[in-house]
Amino acid sequence: MFFVTGWRSALLINVTRLCKSASSEDTIFALSSGQGRCGVAVVRVSGPASVDALRSMAGLTRRLPAPRTALLRRLLHPHSKELLDRGLVLWFPGPHSFTGEDSVEFHIHGGPAVINGILQALGSLPRLRPAEAGEFTRRAFHAGKLDLTEVEGMGDLIHAETEAQRRQALRQMAGDLGQLYNDWSLQLKQSLAHVEAFIDFSEGDLIEDGVLYEVDVAVSQLRVEVEKHLSDERKGERLRSGVQVVIAGSTNVGKSSLFNILCQRPAAIVSPVAGTTRDVVETPLDIGGFPVLLSDTAGLRDTCDCVEREGVHRARQTVEQADLTLVVIDTAQLPQDLLMVPGLLSRYLKMVLPNRKDEQCLLVLNKRDLLPKSHIAVIQRVLQQNPGLPPLSILSCHNKEGLEDFLTLLQDRIKTLCGDPLASSPSLTQTRHRTHLQKCVDALAQYYQYRDTDLALAAEGLRSGLTSLGRITGKVGAEEILDVIFRDFCIGK
């Protein structure tokens, strides 16, 4: 029966027998000490590629450290070779490890920047991915490594972890980002359902080829959107403070709108009433990989309201301490004669920043949508002739016009101000999200590869894309797909 067995395993249909080799497993990594600030953090890696991770991160080209012995090493980013931290590395060859697989532990300094740097570096290695909740424990259990009484304790830990993730997810759901991921998941579910309907029912039922063309368009749009999102350098909120960036200006010029756009969630209340923001609203952000603490402030004006007066006072204080101030002005404030614009801007700057230094501020002219196109060109020309002013971005928080240019400018400025390459560190959740989003994009490519030759394989692409998205937004089961099918089509045969 040798041939039979050999052939069957070659075909992967030897489905009744458990494959003993662990080499088919992914290599996973995660922060296994608690989250948040702590003195020492432990990052654990488990799986066949652990040894590669150890070699490339700890620069161990020849010999590995003795098993289960701590070794102090400089930890480098495997691609950029920049120094991430100095820490202890431990090598646990399987089966004598927690999971029974080859494992590595990095004991590093506990700051979020260091931790994130290490996690990001691990994520950039081939065959490594962030662990799902409880994955280390499950692997340990499958390897017979866990005393069953231990499972209970581990369960509590995992529970805490997922609870934190759930809360985090809830927070994100309130924001644009959660909405965005959910929308993608819905779109992809719809597309997949329509392809599945075409596969399962088009013979014998009235499901036209047009269904597939709609899917083609939807999937390609989705792919572009996710790709853009991934290449988008604004990585959302961060967990620690960084460059102090303050938004300041008169009342009602759109400071809070700009603030909300930058942090991708409605963090500050926006209303047409002047003086809506009365206190300093702060949020840590990651802009272009740099940690930023962004503050929204009360509009600067003389007022009799004592609460608002305190707000204006605080705004002035915050501006004083800022690394960078975004001075926002509104197109409605511009003079009729555009040649007078530089003068107005100068006076405005003096009002907002009495002790101004140019490298400390950017001018933002908001409500571009209310300005005739021709005026924009004139203003830009006029400003070129007045080099004394800081750079001006003309944008609209309403329709996002001009936002891209502004972000590029802001990023450059922060980069110059910051100058710390180590700070590039998206949050833990985001590392996970990026991995899954990237997998989703890769999977969608398979749809087009097989669209015309093999619809089953094309659908497989959509399926695995949806699975990847589902790891962020929640699983989509076969029943839900069928629900869409029976909602959208009359299936008769």
Added chain:
Amino acid sequence: MSLARRLLVRQHFLSDCFVRAASNAARLKYDVVVVGGGHAGTEAAAAAARTGAETLLITQKIQTIGALSCNPSLGGVGKGQLVREVDALDGLMGRAGDRAGIHFSILNRSKGPAVWGPRAQIDRGCYREFIQSELLNMPRLTVIEGSVEDLLLSAADPEQPGKHKVTGVRMANGGGEILSGSIILTTGTFLSGSLFMGQTTSPGGRMGDPPSCAGLSHCLREVLGLKVGRLRTGTPPRLVKDTVDFSLTELHLPDSKPVPFSFVNKHTQCKPEEQLPCHLTYTTPGVDKVVRESLNVNSHIHQDTRGPRYCPSIESRVLRFPGRQHQVWLEPEGLTSDLVYPQGLSMTMPPELQLRLLREIPALRRVEIRMAGYGVQYDFVCPTQLFPWLQMKNVQGLFLAGQINGTTGYEEAAAQGLWAGVNAGRIALSLPPMSLSRTESYIGVLIDDLVGRGVTEPYRMFTSRAEFRTALRPDNADLRLTPRGFEEVGCVSWQRYQEAVRVSRGLGEALSALQSITLSSFQWREKLGHFSISETKSTLISGKEVLQYKDVSFDLLASAFPDILSPYLEFSERLKIEAVYQPHCEKQRQEMERMRKEESLALPQDIDYFSLPVSLSDEVREILDRARPSTLGAATRLPGITPAAIIHLLRFVTKVGVTTGEAAYMQVRGPKPDCWRGASVHERDREKATVVQS
């Protein structure tokens, strides 16, 4: 012979087998008793007999064994996979289809081999005849006519899970008792079944057959306390062929080269040129009008009972999607039949309105109805009360299969019947039960969905239900199931096993041969002529990789390398499919292994989720208690179960071998010394086969 009416068989069945069957009928004790002669019952009886159990099939009428009660067709997308898998496990359905098919076509030809749907229109009479002759001539199987009135019960074996234990059946009309420790109920729509036409309702499960199972219904519900639900289905009127104007329809021809369902058949019985066509027509606005007018005299449509969202009656199609044209397929009922089956026009309105509705369709303007359409409502037993080997969790020795479990379709019924038969046979022979994984078969998906999630509407197989669809293809069902069916399950004959081994070996050798041919892209172009191989590829390319290209067939490669490849030309199509799908299956392997691992972790059935001393939320406890998953894998698929809950459950699982849940069963039951009586049966078959060959 007072226990049941003696069977009457036609002259040509009077072989020595019949004589033996007759003598067996006198026995009052069988290893396995199957109640019901539909698709589930026939496969169950045949499978139980194949495992080596002395089996009795009890049916109301021998004449209706193997009847296609609704559509005269078999297979299709998703269902075709089930037929292939039933065949790979040596079931009857595939071979019956090849014998009785009169119009073969592979659906989804243009959409990729994983979702191809082998399908055939079937000659009803011919199908019945084949199934009957197979069953009546099968060793170890006895068939009798009769009605079962009640189950015989005794105190449960305390060593096994379950509160009750079956010990046999009591026949109706004073027919006496038949003893058996393994009983399979396949009563279809007959459990508290009622028929609907217009405003009239009558008890029954199929028009023309007497109602039955009243006693069984009572026993299942009141005595055994099983949870039942109610479902509905329907069937269209049958039309007189001569009164249909086919010139007003679209002609649909069968495949010119019919592909058989069965792996052991090279050809179908029907010759390509003898096949009959199908015809397609459409509903008109007039049809909508009649449906609307009929609503006040159509009680079936007003019932709350859940009907399927697919294959709905024309009434619900019109109501749900008003103003649309709906397809109506006019299908032949047989080679010589004078009837036509209008697929898509299932209806329950009064017969005179049915006629009016039909005549609103131009091709049916002068149509006559032979038998009016009607609706059926029936009880099903909530399948979450079953183990994955289709035995009731609560009742030792009682198995259920087919529509009684809430499914619809011949193929779904046959698949369950086969698996219930295998396990009833195994338990009777003191072998541990077995389950099929979602990772190896559609049958596994079907049963796992049923026992894991239950049903809210009649369950039908779709390819989208199988997460590993690219690996579970119709072309490789034999490789997936036949070796296991012989080596482990004991339901596959030696001959079929040998054929699967031969095919498997051939494919393996051919793929190795392809792998061994390595050329540069330039050389490949020289050999094969122009095809779109990337210019830039500098490394050597194997024949297997080249075969993945769209325009390259195995025949083309074989013509370039006749010495190496021509011995494998018979596998041409399968090799092409393997070459294309292998990389994708490789990608899925990890996920499959994870699922298999989790399926190998059994959760004890007597676990009290409400008092478990672990931190589980009340919501999770409730979900687990309601579903009572058999394995950790089943638990992870329940909606609302968190990763944390799974980790907590790990503490309670029993780690076992791969063939899953049965281990939990064995754990309480204890291993039996009597190992593998099934093997001896196959030894016998093997000897017989050798004799035939020599």
